Amino acid sequence: MERFFKRTRSSGPSGSSSSNEPNVIEQVENQSRVGLNLDDIVSDPGLRKPIEDFDIAIPDQARREYVLRGSCQPNGYVYPKTTFGNQERSFQGTWYKKYTWLEYSISKDTAFCFWCYLFKSLNKENVDNAFIKDGYNSWKRALERFNRHMGIVNSCHNEARIQFEAFQDQRHSVENILRVHSRDMEIDYRTRLTAMLDVTRFLLKQGLSFRGHDESTSSSNRGNFLELLEWYSQRNEEVSKVIKQNAPANNQLTSPKIQKDLTRACASEITLAIINDIGDKFFSLMVDEARDSSVKEHMRVILRYVNKEGCVIERFLTVVHVPDTSSHSLKMAIDTLFVQHGLSLSRLRGQGYDGASNMRGEFNGLKSLILQENPFAMYVHCFSHQLQLVLVAVAHDNFTVSEFFGYITMIVNISGI
Ligand SMILES: [Zn+2]
Structure with missing residues (x-):
């Protein structure tokens, strides 16, 4: 039965797919199959379970799978003849050319609508169930009935067609635009975070302080962290594109809290390296x-x-x-x-x-x-402490040295207050 599926992977309805660009449907195919039992995807439209009967999280995955497989149009199949009055009639394979949505069920010898099956509106009253649930098999007036099923501009069938085309052409869908946008944001975020981490690592390695006394934009010295970041961005275009005014106001990654978080992360990594070495x-x-x-x-x-x-x-x-x-x-x-x-x-x-x-x-x-x-x-x-004790004992025996250290202690205590 699988051989009757018309493959639609390579091109969308608007012909927008390019051979150089990966098909978005294919990209998400692997992810989408999670949770979907492929045994539920049945080629014969007469044997399919309604799309709304799939688990609440699954319908879109099932649709994607059906869209990938294409409609069931068994070309080369010898369609059985049915007697209408004194004439024998059968489904015609040539109809597929004009009615691309048309599907044929070999098991039931009936015609179905691929688009309406996938995207029929459950809220509409005038849904044409003949092409969705039961299947149509009165071949005598078939073309007339097909046209009636398609209906006027805002018919259920045409609404399903619009949804079907949008679903196929996901590169231009809102969902895809959002996904691409968020991917760009994520790349920028990683670049920004890496720059912050580089600055943090440098300051930690050199044992330098992070903060400045005045970190306002008008300050001539905003502290080591911000100044080094500024210096870095001036020499690295990639970094300058994702920090300060080029970064979201709530995602600057320069706040003292973030600086501390980065420092803690570095400390954690260093500690881990020491423990692993032991x-x-x-x-x-x-x-x-x-x-x-x-x-x-x-x-x-x-x-x-x-x-x-x-x-x-x-x-x-x-x-x-x-x-x-x-x-x-x-x-x-x-x-x-x-x-x-x-x-x-x-x-x-x-x-x-x-x-x-x-x-x-x-x-x-x-x-x-x-x-x-x-x-x-x-x-x-501790040998250092022992040495200190020896020095103190020796110093006590020498009045000049003892007096010197006494004064030093007083000076340190007074100036340290
Ligand atoms: Zn339809």
């Missing part, structure tokens, strides 16, 4: 706690490990804000951090902190809390 190897932990200028306690975490090449690597992992610097708070923060990054305390083989009691305390220091869980996590007193 893999399932042993590692050591170095932690120091401090209070920042906003009087917030935080803990800096560094991991030390041997990589695949046998080199000792030290990587700064993160800064974690903690409610206080008690050993239990720090331990809890480390546990959370390890869970977050898939690290295991059992693979810890060393820990290095300063000499503060909350860190190296024999009973309740962070060192002891970790050793209780993993006795192999050997503690090493």
